[in-house]
Amino acid sequence: MVSAFSLACSACGKCCNSPPSMALPELFRHRDRFVGCIAIGRVTRRRAGERVTFGAHYHVLDDADVAAFDTLADALLHRSPLLADQSFSIATQGFDYPSLACCPALADDGLCAIHTNGKPSLCEAVPLDPMVPDSMQHVVLAARNASSAYFGANCIREGEAVQHGEGCEGTATASNDAHVRVHIVTLVANGRVQDASAQEAVQRRRAQLALDREFWGRTVFELLRGELFDSPVALARIPADGYLTISLVPALLAVARYSDACRVECVAYIDSQLALIERNVKHALQRRRPDDRPVTRELRAFADAYAHAKDLLAHPPRMSDNTAPSAARRVESWLRAR
Ligand code: SF4
Numbered sequence: 001m002v003s004a005f006s007l008a009c010s011a012c013g014k015c016c017n018s019p020p021s022m023a024l025p026e027l028f029r030h031r032d033r034f035v036g037c038i039a040i041g042r043v044t045r046r047r048a049g050e051r052v053t054f055g056a057h058y059h060v061l062d063d064a065d066v067a068a069f070d071t072l073a074d075a076l077l078h079r080s081p082l083l084a085d086q087s088f089s090i091a092t093q094g095f096d097y098p099s100l101a102c103c104p105a106l107a108d109d110g111l112c113a114i115h116t117n118g119k120p121s122l123c124e125a126v127p128l129d130p131m132v133p134d135s136m137q138h139v140v141l142a143a144r145n146a147s148s149a150y151f152g153a154n155c156i157r158e159g160e161a162v163q164h165g166e167g168c169e170g171t172a173t174a175s176n177d178a179h180v181r182v183h184i185v186t187l188v189a190n191g192r193v194q195d196a197s198a199q200e201a202v203q204r205r206r207a208q209l210a211l212d213r214e215f216w217g218r219t220v221f222e223l224l225r226g227e228l229f230d231s232p233v234a235l236a237r238i239p240a241d242g243y244l245t246i247s248l249v250p251a252l253l254a255v256a257r258y259s260d261a262c263r264v265e266c267v268a269y270i271d272s273q274l275a276l277i278e279r280n281v282k283h284a285l286q287r288r289r290p291d292d293r294p295v296t297r298e299l300r301a302f303a304d305a306y307a308h309a310k311d312l313l314a315h316p317p318r319m320s321d322n323t324a325p326s327a328a329r330r331v332e333s334w335l336r337a338r
């Protein structure tokens with residue numbers, strides 16, 4: 001398999017076909033644009049000798065690969081002692097009607113409307129996958145190079161940048177399908193992410209996931225454990241190759257317990273989300289698409305959960321005895337990060 005890939009991104013928006021995963025502070029920042037939810041996924045523990053497939057490509061894992069996956073899982077995922085071979089991802093993300101096939105931040109000109117104003121860190125890392133060890137990012141790129149979102153964009157290229165253009169400049173397909181001049185960078189080579197800003201974006205996304213896990217993810221995992229993670233029957237609710245989406249409310253209730261300032265931030269977020277859900281449902285009803293109906297039902301359930309949470313958060317909650325003021329200050333500044 002080719003082990004070096006470069007990227008010639010023209011910001012064409014072809015890979016922006018759904019709302020991205022976003023850390024909770026990113027959702028707070030873009031509260032009027034993205035409906036937030038929690039996405040729960042299953043991740044099977046890797047074994048040496050296992051063949052891992054990414055699209056049509058595969059890689060046979062060795063001990064070092066397994067150790068790298070385990071390191072990421074220990075830092076970013078959740079484990080149930082009853083299921084030794086499974087981890088669970090619990091992450092916040094944007095939620096929208098799949099029939100729109102478009103991220104809510106994608107503007108009419110095909111460009112990201114928040115590119116210079118809080119673009120989600122996962123989008124900065126794309127087309128790399130922060131949940132995959134750096135040593136295997138070439139397999140991710142090989143698969144994405146053949147996927148429909150990137151096919152037509154002609155942005156992922158085999159080999160290092162210098163092979164593609166004099167001075168690493170070249171052409172790529174823009175949002176209007178015109179050919180435009182772009183800077184080409186070597187993304188991965190020699191088992192490493194080579195481009196410094198791509199490496200920084202991957203690390204930033206992993207750091208965000210670790211903070212989400214620390215500030216609300218563990219609490220939500222424990223909350224849902226009996227009902228979802230410790231029972232093989234309940235586990236079937238989590239698709240093997242997708243996500244179970246639930247309301248963001250358990251994460252908000254976990255964060256609101258840190259301090260009164262956090263509680264006030266969560267209530268303000270809920271108000272914005274209720275207004276956004278109302279607008280999105282109204283537009284869906286005008287579209288009259290039968291395949292929108294299950295999503296409308298889910299959005300209405302989110303709205304009901306938010307209304308209930310607002311009642312719960314009407315008064316300052318009794319703080320957890322072990323919530324130190326310094327922890328509360330950390331969460332407040334994390335939540336307000338802009
Ligand atoms: S499809 Fe490729 S060129 Fe277009 S925005 Fe995504 S990464 Fe950039």
Ligand code: SF4
Nearest residue numbers: 016103105106112123
């Ligand atoms: S936030 Fe911007 S870069 Fe990310 S998927 Fe949406 S439009 Fe694309």
